[in-house]
Amino acid sequence: xxxxxxxxxxVLALALSPAFAQPTGEEIVQQCDLNTNxxxxxxxTLTVTLKDADGGEQKHIYKRYWLDSKGKDQIxxxxxxxxxxxxxxxxxxxxxxxxxPGTGKNAEQWLYLPSLKSMKKVSxxxxxxxxxxxxxxxxxxxxxxxxxxxxxxxxxxxxNGKDYYVVESVPREKDPLYGxxxxxxxxxxxxxxxxxxxxxxxxxRGSLIKTQTFTxxxxxxxxxxxxxxVENVRTGHSSQFKITxxxxxxxxxxxxxxxxxxxxxxx
Numbered sequence: 001x002x003x004x005x006x007x008x009x010x011v012l013a014l015a016l017s018p019a020f021a022q023p024t025g026e027e028i029v030q031q032c033d034l035n036t037n038x039x040x041x042x043x044x045t046l047t048v049t050l051k052d053a054d055g056g057e058q059k060h061i062y063k064r065y066w067l068d069s070k071g072k073d074q075i076x077x078x079x080x081x082x083x084x085x086x087x088x089x090x091x092x093x094x095x096x097x098x099x100x101p102g103t104g105k106n107a108e109q110w111l112y113l114p115s116l117k118s119m120k121k122v123s124x125x126x127x128x129x130x131x132x133x134x135x136x137x138x139x140x141x142x143x144x145x146x147x148x149x150x151x152x153x154x155x156x157x158x159x160n161g162k163d164y165y166v167v168e169s170v171p172r173e174k175d176p177l178y179g180x181x182x183x184x185x186x187x188x189x190x191x192x193x194x195x196x197x198x199x200x201x202x203x204x205r206g207s208l209i210k211t212q213t214f215t216x217x218x219x220x221x222x223x224x225x226x227x228x229x230v231e232n233v234r235t236g237h238s239s240q241f242k243i244t245x246x247x248x249x250x251x252x253x254x255x256x257x258x259x260x261x262x263x264x265x266x267x
Contacts, residue, residue, distance in 0.1 A: 025151035027063055034146060039222035039248040042066045046081065046243060048132055048189045060132070061085035064243075065266065067252050074100045076143045078257040082265060083161045093262040098166030101145035107138065110261040112262040119259055128177050134239035135230040139177050147171060149181075156187065163187040164197060178202035195223060208233055220250045 008173040023031075046064040051057050062081040076098045082091040091114035099105040109122040127139035149169040157164050164184040171178065184198040199212040210232045217226040228241040256266065 023153065023165070025153040025169070026146065028153060028165050028167050028185055028194070029169065030146055030182075031191040035191070036195065037222050038068070038224065039219070040068050041250060041252040042224065042246060042248055043250050043252065044224075044243045045084075046241065047240070048134060050134060051240075058133075059085065060089070063266070065252060065256070067254060067257060069097075069254070071100050072254075074103045074105065076100055078130040078254070080257060080261065080266075089264075091201040093265075093267045095257060095259075095262055096220045097257070098143055101143060101148060107142065107205075110259060110262060112259075119262065124202060131134075134235055134241075135232045136179065136212075136239060136241075144177075154182070157184070159184070159197075165194075177200060178203065178209070179206060193218070193223070210234075217243075218245070219246060222248045226249065 027177050031237050033247055036078070042064070043066075044064050046062045048056060048060045048062070050059075061084045063084060065080045067078045069077050078098075079096045081094045083089045091112075093112040093114075095110045097108045099107060106124045106127075109124065111120045111122050112118070116254055127142070128137050130136070131141050152168045152170075153165055155166045163186075164261045165187055167183050167185065168180055169183065170180045179202050181201040181202070183196055185196055186194050188194040193216075195216045196214055198214070201209045201212070203209055210230055212228060212230045214228055217224055217228045224243060224246055225241075226243055229238065229242075231238045
C-alpha cells in the first residue's frame, strides 16, 4: 500500500473506531443528566427572585434540605424549604416527596402555615402549575425517566469558547406539556463535568416558550447547580434561583422529612 493510501486508511479507521464515535442523544442525557453525581444530601440557602415585565421584583429566601431517597418506597428524593425572608412569611414551611417515573404517582407535598398552625397536604393536579410562583413548573423540577422522551443529538456548537452537544428531547406521552426541549450539554472528556448549560422549552406548535440557563459548582466529587435563570419569552417574566452556603453529604436522616419537622423546624 502506498504511504498516502495508508495514511488515509488510518485516519478512516480512527474516525470509525468506538473511541471516536459520536455519542447518541440518549447516551448524552444518560451520562450528563442521570449519571451526574449530585451528592447523597444537601443543606443550603435558596434565594428565589421573581421579576415581571414592568420591573417589579419579589424575593424569597429559604433554608433548603434535600435528600436522595434512591427509589426506596418508590421515592426519588425529598426536599424541605423553610422561609426566612420576607419576615412576614418566616416559618412557612414546604415539603415535597418525588416519586419514581412509571409509578403513576404525582409528588406528595405539604405546606405548614405557622400563623394558623395549619398543616395542608397540597396535591399536584396539573404538572404545568407554577412552582413557588416561578417560571418553572412542577414537571420541570421533577425527575424524568430516560424512556419518557426520545433524545436526538441535533448538532455540536461552540459558545464562548466551550463546546456543547445540543440534544432535542421529544416527549412520548399523548398530551405533553411541551412539544420538545433543546438542551446544551458541555462536551467533556470521560463525561466529567458534562453539565447542562441551557434548555429551551417549545410548545406543541414549535414556538419557544421559555429559556433556562445554569451555572454549576463542584463540591468534593459532587456537582451542584449554583444558579438557575428562567425567562418566559412570551410574558417577559423571569425567575432566578440562587444557591449559597451549600453543604453536601452532611448525613441528613430520612426521618427528618416528616410533618413534625415542618412544624418545629430542623434542630
